[in-house]
Amino acid sequence: MKPDLWFPVLTVALLWSAAIRSGGDELPAARIAPVSGSAPVIDGHLDEPCWKTAVALTRFVISQKEGPHREARFRTEAYLLRDARVFYIGARCFEPMETASSSDWFEVFVADRELFSYYHFWVHASGETGQDGSPGIFPFGSDLLWHAATSRQADHWQVEIAIPFFVFSPEHLSDDVWRFNLCRQKRSAPLENSQWSNTGGYFHVPAKFGVLSGMAGIDFSPPPDASTSVKLPKPGQRRFPDYLLLDRSYYTSEEVARLRLTVNEQTRARIAANAVWEVSVEDSSGGSVSRSAVPVSSASRYELSLPLRALPVGTYLVRSRLVSRGEVLCRHQQKLQKLPPRPNEVKIDRFSRLLLVNGRHFVPLITEVMFSGRKLSGGDTPDNALEVVARESGFSSLMLWGASPYTRQEVQEAGKTGMKVIISPPGIAQAFRQGGHEAVMRRFVEMCEECRDETNLLAWFIADEGNLFADEVQFAQRFAVLKETDPYHPIFRNESGWQAGYGGPGGLDTTEIYCGGYGGWRLIEAINVDAVPRGVPALALQAWFGPPEMPRYPTPDEATSWVYQILIHGACGACVWGAHAGKPPVPTLWAAVKKLRTEIDTLTPAFAAEEIPGAFSSNPSVHLTLRRVGSTYVLICVNVSGHRQEATLTLPRGVQPRGTVRTLFEQGTERPSDGTVATSFAPLERRVYVW
Structure with a gap:
């Protein structure tokens, strides 16, 4: 490990006289320093000589909606450098070792001077990274083409970040002045969110970002290999591993289960004459229930049916082997779960990766809005806003977000209009502050037991953008307990972007729908790499209705095109969210959503059918x-x-x-x-x- 050099830093004098005003508040301003000598090595240690001349941002304030700015309790020192091609950010995030958490966040926000669009980059203390921002903002799609590293010290953790300028779109950033912010989330108790420029309790507010000058003379051109290295393959060219799928996430009244083995080109080339696909079903004690042996040729897919009528309720293990000339070419296993029938069953069709609501395929158009009871949070909105959204918006499903209070009554009121609901129990942050992970677990179980029999329940929403309120082991325990409490509805979380092979904090095994934001077809293709071999639905999240990510409402054509592109590329539905920011609904957009919902309902049988290659x-x-x-x-x-x-x-x-x-x-x-x-x-x- 290299020594950690403590050095005097060039502390920035906040340029209040040159700052922009936002809502009566003066925004902090800084001028970036050029790299002096060699650029830093991105290894998580701020020990290179160039950091000595970096501009330092040391005044971080508590993120809060109202009241005077309060200095953060947990100190953050951030440092900024640039050369012609790369933006460098370093930081020391101070906190006692006994409260340190690997899920703490350090976040970088960039916007253009006119606030046309913005970028968001984040790093966990563990070193995990991600990105999002305005819709479709990254010219190279969802690939992470920047680098970060972290390290743990005695009383703080360090982060180094290098963002090449070619990941930005030069159309709106070719100016000396950018809007900029740094934010930190301390996720272990005592919790604290702090920022360089206070955006009012919610980080994604470009109008309240600070001012960063010295950004002229940037080279936005990518290296020669960038445009080719990040191209996503066409759907027919994706290379998946061999995989085994059952056609349902669980079974109740079905008489057969369909089992499908898909093999890749490498395995197909090794299949010889007289090869056999062997399948066995075992009960929970390891006893044999059935065995099958199916001759195979050189096809890429094989299917067989497993009878279920005489199979008792329970959990079974399906084992699969593809054997050629005595050699096992691939080996898999799947869990088969048979449950007693219930009035409201939401299953996953593993083959089409769509939801099945009481036996019918369902492609949800979901709106996630922040409610305080039946009133939308923030701004001048009607007291019966929940009913207005449910009856007039055109969306088929409503996500009740856990950050806002609501009761079972709101769930039932939405159901009166035929609207499905996705529930995240309210009061999670408060429960975590009062009793940690165990209190959060109890809150989820209470809400689950209260609402699991509601006829319009579609799914459970368990975590938002890495905010697990637990470490990953505890989170896995929570997922298992909730699944045991209600095995009839899928449980999922959303991610800010998507990390291949991981998804985000919590991993791939603690969510039954892979939900990423914010993007279009490229996002879905990135999710598909993980989702297709597992038979998991892919869901795209987008910002509508006036939240800071999209300061204007999307046009009807923009909304329609976005939904169609993600469904064409394999999404199971579309999810949009916003707090309305005090703005009234847009009748033309809601009319477009109503029309869009009718079209998607008409096309659902087509999206449930298998894609025909060659077009x-x-x-x-x-x-x-x-x-x-x-x-x-x-x-x-x-x-x-x-x-x-x-x-x-x-x-x-x-x-x-x-x-x-x-x-x-x-x-x-x-x-x-x-x-x-x-x-x-x-x-x-x-x-x-x-x-």
Whole structure:
């Protein structure tokens, strides 16, 4: 370990005279220092000589909505440097060792001077990293192309971050002045959120970011390999491991379970004549229930049915081996759970990765809004706002967020309109302050026991963006207890972005829906790498309705295009959230959501069907998927760009129409030529062909 050099720092004098005002408050300002000598090595130790000349930000204040600024109890020292190509941030986060937590956060926020868009980068004390920000803001998608490292010292932890400027879009940042903020979340008791510039209790408020100057002369060009190294493969080119799936997350009244083994190209190449797929089912004591042996060839997928009618309620282990010439090519196991039937069952179709509500596929359009009882939090909103959202917004599902108080009555009121609910028990932060992890566990179990029989319950929401209120071992215990308390509804958490192979704090095994934000089709493709082999639904989270991430409401076309693009790429639904920021609803947008909900309900059988390979678009901005429902083919397309696009849509042989194709929702027609449709798409237009 390198020695930790303590050095005098160039403390920034806050430039109050040059600062921007926001809501009557003067914002802190700083001018960044250039790198002197060699750039820092990103290893989590602030011991390089260049840090001695860095600008230091040492005045962090408590994050709070009202009252005078109060200096943070737990000190943070942050340091800023840059050269022409990289932005360097270092920090010391002080706290006693006995209260240190690996889930503490250090966060970097960047916005342009006009607040057109913003970026968010975060690092846990454990070294885990992530990013999000305004919708679609990262030019290279969800890949993390910046670096960070952390280290633990006697009375603090250190973080070093290097963000190459090519990860930013130069369109709005080619200016000497940026808006900027640094934030810290201390997640162990005593909890404390602190910031360089106080944004009022919620970090994602670009209008209240501080002012950072000295940012002129940046080289935004990527290195030669950046544009190729981060390209996502086309769906048909993704390389997955061999995997085994049951068709349901659990079973009740089904008479058979379908089992599917999918093998990759490497395994297929090793399959010889007389190869066998061996499957056994064992009860909880290890006793044999059934055995099967299926001859295999060189196909990529094999299926068989397991009878369930005579199988008693219980949990079983399904073991699978693919054997060729005495060699086991792949080995898997899956848990099969059979439960007594209940009036409200929400299962996961592992093959389509969609939700099944009482046996019917369901693609939810979810709105997560912050309520205080039946009133929306913040601003001049009506007292019956919950009823207004449930009846008029067009969304099919409502996420009741745990940061705001509500009761079982609100759950039932939403159900009167036919709206499904996703519940996160209120009062979690307070419970954690009073009794730690055990108190949080009790609060979840109480709410679970109270509402698990509600007919409109869709799922449980267990954690928000890494805020587990527990370490990962405790969180896994909480997940298991909740699953035992209510095995009939999925449990999930959301992530700010997505980390391949991990998801986020808590890992991949403590969430039954992989939910990431904030992004479009690239986000879903990133989630799919982990979700497809596990048969887990993918859900995209986006900010609407006036929260700080999107200071304006999305247009109806933007909303529609975003939902279609994520569903085309395999999402199980769409989730949007916001506190309304005191703004009234937008009738035109809610009308668009109502129309969108009708369309998605109509297309749900198509999204539940298996994708037919071979259809493609000549234009990378026009995305599509081809499905078959009964004898009808459905081609779902969307233009993901804000410009008109010309595209030739090519259909695979064997499914090409003989005459015209019909556009489903506009009732128009087009005539393909030699299996192709040459057409034009308006900006953000969605179009569905059927024949």
